[in-house]
Amino acid sequence: MILPLEILGLVIAEAWALPLTPFQRLQMATSSLLVSKAFAWEFNRVFCTDIHILTPSHLTHVLRFVLPRFSVAFRSTDSPFSPSEICRSISFLLQVNPHRGNELSHPLWNSILCIMPHLSRSLPNVQRVSVNYHNWWFSDPYLAYLQLPKHVTELDVAFTHSNSFCKERLKKNVSLFADPSFAFPGVKKLTVVGGNRSFVSQLVRACHNAKSVTSDTYKEPVMQMITQETVAPRPKKQFKMNAVLRTT
Numbered sequence: 259m260i261l262p263l264e265i266l267g268l269v270i271a272e273a274w275a276l277p278l279t280p281f282q283r284l285q286m287a288t289s290s291l292l293v294s295k296a297f298a299w300e301f302n303r304v305f306c307t308d309i310h311i312l313t314p315s316h317l318t319h320v321l322r323f324v325l326p327r328f329s330v331a332f333r334s335t336d337s338p339f340s341p342s343e344i345c346r347s348i349s350f351l352l353q354v355n356p357h358r359g360n361e362l363s364h365p366l367w368n369s370i371l372c373i374m375p376h377l378s379r380s381l382p383n384v385q386r387v388s389v390n391y392h393n394w395w396f397s398d399p400y401l402a403y404l405q406l407p408k409h410v411t412e413l414d415v416a417f418t419h420s421n422s423f424c425k426e427r428l429k430k431n432v433s434l435f436a437d438p439s440f441a442f443p444g445v446k447k448l449t450v451v452g453g454n455r456s457f458v459s460q461l462v463r464a465c466h467n468a469k470s471v472t473s474d475t476y477k478e479p480v481m482q483m484i485t486q487e488t489v490a491p492r493p494k495k496q497f498k499m500n501a502v503l504r505t506t
Contacts, residue, residue, distance in 0.1 A: 280392055352367075352390065371405075388414035393421075442465045448472070
């Protein structure tokens with residue numbers, strides 16, 4: 259049974275939007291191009307709408323072949339869309355070996371920091387940037403250097419793990435940022451999945467203009483909880499003075 263292209267596109271889009279593991283997403287990205295021309299075409303349309311960058315070499319491939327429409331899937335007569343115009347989000351996978359310890363920087367960060375100043379020209383309609391830390395449990399100061407274009411108003415940060423070791427170490431870490439003074443003033447919607455309380459607090463303060471904040475770290479509303487945690491305690495001398503005033 260051959261599905262209509264509209265239905266096929268919806269099925270692929272639903273599958274691509276699932277919280278896949280890095281291996282599952284890589285498997286889908288490679289195998290989808292081998293099914294048929296129609297399947298490869300629909301997958302490329304879905305991929306160009308919500309781009310997931312898996313490795314530094316993958317980013318190079320996307321910039322050189324996919325966005326300029328040089329890949330095999332675009333070699334057909336009915337290619338009406340422009341990949342650079344329909345893209346609404348771009349996600350970066352920062353995957354590390356959990357047994358190697360703290361790396362100074364992920365190789366993909368160099369590419370991310372280089373592409374961001376040119377994102378307005380290459381992908382002018384992107385509204386959401388996502389960073390997926392896989393098996394991370396240590397500090398990553400490079401996130402503080404991320405400069406989002408004005409048209410990017412949503413920031414998603416997710417921590418995923420392939421074993422319990424990384425997840426437990428992440429909870430025990432005091433902070434994931436070396437410099438807490440950074441800011442993302444243009445972010446209006448912030449989503450954090452899997453981060454510890456210190457990380458979420460720092461990121462919420464950095465996105466001080468956000469209208470919507472979602473995190474699975476806090477059971478209560480995130481902004482309210484962080485506001486309560488950041489209220490400075492009153493000095494003990496002030497408490498003593500108030501006690502004296504009440505007794506007089």
